[in-house]
Amino acid sequence: MAGPLVQVEKLCKTFGAGETAVRALADVDLQVGAGEVVGLKGPSGSGKSTLLNLIACIQEPTAGKLSIGGETVWEGHWRVPDLRRLRRERIGFIFQFHNLLPFLNAIDNVALAMTLDGVDRTTARQRAGALLDYLQVGKRASAMPSRLSGGEAQRVAIARALVNRPQVILADEPTAALDSERARVVMDLLRQVAREQQAAILVVTHDEKIFDRFDRMVALRDGRIEQEQPRAA
Ligand SMILES: Nc1ncnc2c1ncn2[C@@H]1O[C@H](COP(=O)(O)OP(=O)(O)OP(=O)(O)O)[C@@H](O)[C@H]1O
Numbered sequence: 001m002a003g004p005l006v007q008v009e010k011l012c013k014t015f016g017a018g019e020t021a022v023r024a025l026a027d028v029d030l031q032v033g034a035g036e037v038v039g040l041k042g043p044s045g046s047g048k049s050t051l052l053n054l055i056a057c058i059q060e061p062t063a064g065k066l067s068i069g070g071e072t073v074w075e076g077h078w079r080v081p082d083l084r085r086l087r088r089e090r091i092g093f094i095f096q097f098h099n100l101l102p103f104l105n106a107i108d109n110v111a112l113a114m115t116l117d118g119v120d121r122t123t124a125r126q127r128a129g130a131l132l133d134y135l136q137v138g139k140r141a142s143a144m145p146s147r148l149s150g151g152e153a154q155r156v157a158i159a160r161a162l163v164n165r166p167q168v169i170l171a172d173e174p175t176a177a178l179d180s181e182r183a184r185v186v187m188d189l190l191r192q193v194a195r196e197q198q199a200a201i202l203v204v205t206h207d208e209k210i211f212d213r214f215d216r217m218v219a220l221r222d223g224r225i226e227q228e229q230p231r232a233a
Contacts, residue, residue, distance in 0.1 A: 003070050004031035005167055005200035006055055011064035013050050013223075024050040025223045027064070032168075032200040037191055039211060040204045042220035048204045051220065052170045055202065056093050057083050069167055088116065092161035092199075094171035099157070100145040106156045107132060107141040113164050131159040136185060150177040158186060162193055169193065171203045180209055187213040 013025040025047045032038050040048050053059040054066060057073060066074040068090060073080055080086050087093075100109045110128035115121055132138040135155040145153055154177045161169060169190065175183035187210050194201050203214070211217060219226040 003067075004033045005069055006030070006032040006202065007065075007067040008051075008055065009065040009067075011051075011054060011066060012062050013047075013054060013059065014062045023223055025054070025061075028220075028223070028225055030218060030225065032202050034167075034198040034200055035194050036215050037194045037201040037203065037213070039214035039217040040202055040220065041206065041211075041217060042226070046220040047223040048220055049172055050223075052093075052172055052202065052204060055168070056091050056170050057087055058093075088113075089164070090167045092164065092166035092169040094158050094161045094169070094174045100148075100153055100160070102145050105142050105144050106137070106148065106152075109145070109156055110159045110163050113160055117164060128159065128163055131163055132156065134189065135159055136182065151179070151182060154178065155182070155186070158189070162189070165193075165197050165199075167197075167199055169199050169201045171201070173204055173206065175205065175207050175210060183207065183210055184213075 008028055008030040011025060011028045012023070015022045015024055028051060040051065042048050050059065054061050060078070061074050065072065068086070071080070073086065101112070104112060107125055107128050110131065111121065111124035114124035114127065129138060129141055132141050135158060137152050137155040140148060140152050140156075145156075148156065154174065158174055161171070171190070175186050178186060190201050190203065191213065193199050
C-alpha cells in the first residue's frame with residue numbers, strides 16, 4: 001500500500017454550536033507512516049485526546065478528511081459501512097483509563113479481542129500470555145482487574161490493544177502510571193511493533209523522559225499543530 005497509514009487533512013472538530021461552541025481542533029494536517037512512532041504533546045485542552053478519538057473513529061469530525069490505510073474513512077460523512085469492524089480490525093487504542101472488563105481476568109481481557117475475531121481460545125490465551133509476560137505482568141494473568149495495581153492494569157490494557165496486530169495504534173498517555181523502567185519497556189515494545197508489523201503509532205504523552213523514543217514529536221496548541229520536531233540525531 002502506498003502512502004501513509006494515517007492521513008489527516010484539514011481536520012476540524014467543534015463541540016456544540018452557537019455561542020457555546022468549542023473549537024477543539026482546527027485544520028489539523030498529520031501523517032503517520034508504516035513503521036513510524038510519533039509523539040503528540042501539548043497543554044491540557046489543546047485537543048490531543050480529541051485528535052486521537054477522531055483518528056480512532058470514536059468521535060466524528062466536523063470538517064476535513066481522514067484516511068486510514070489509504071481508504072477514506074471520513075469526508076463530509078462516514079465513508080465506511082461498518083465503523084466497529086474497522087476499529088476492531090485495524091485500530092488498537094490504549095486509553096488513558098484502561099477500562100478493562102471487570103468480570104474477566106487479565107489474560108481473558110487480552111484474549112477476548114482475539115476470540116471476537118475468530119481465533120480459537122487456546123491460541124488466543126497463548127498469545128495473550130506471551131504478551132503479558134513480555135510486559136512483565138504475566139504473573140498476574142489470572143487476577144481480576146480490581147486486584148491489579150494501576151501500572152499492572154495499564155500494561156494489561158496495552159497487551160489488549162496490541163494482540164490483534166492492528167495497523168494503527170493510538171495511545172493516550174500509555175506510560176503515565178509506570179515508573180521509568182516500565183515506561184521504557186512499553187516504549188521499546190511499541191517501537192518493536194512498529195518495526196515488525198509496520199504499524200503506524202501515535203502516542204499522546206506529557207512524559208519528557210520518553211520524548212527521545214519517538215521518531216518525531218508533534219505539538220498541539222489551541223487545536224492547531226504548532227511545530228514538527230524531527231528527533232535530534
Ligand atoms: N465532549 C466534549 N464536549 C465539549 N467540549 C469538549 C468535549 N471534549 C473535549 N472538549 C473540549 O475540547 C478541547 C480539547 O480537549 P481535549 O480533551 O482534546 O484536550 P487534551 O489536549 O487531550 O487535554 P488533556 O491533556 O487535559 O487530556 C477542550 O477545550 C475541551 O474542553
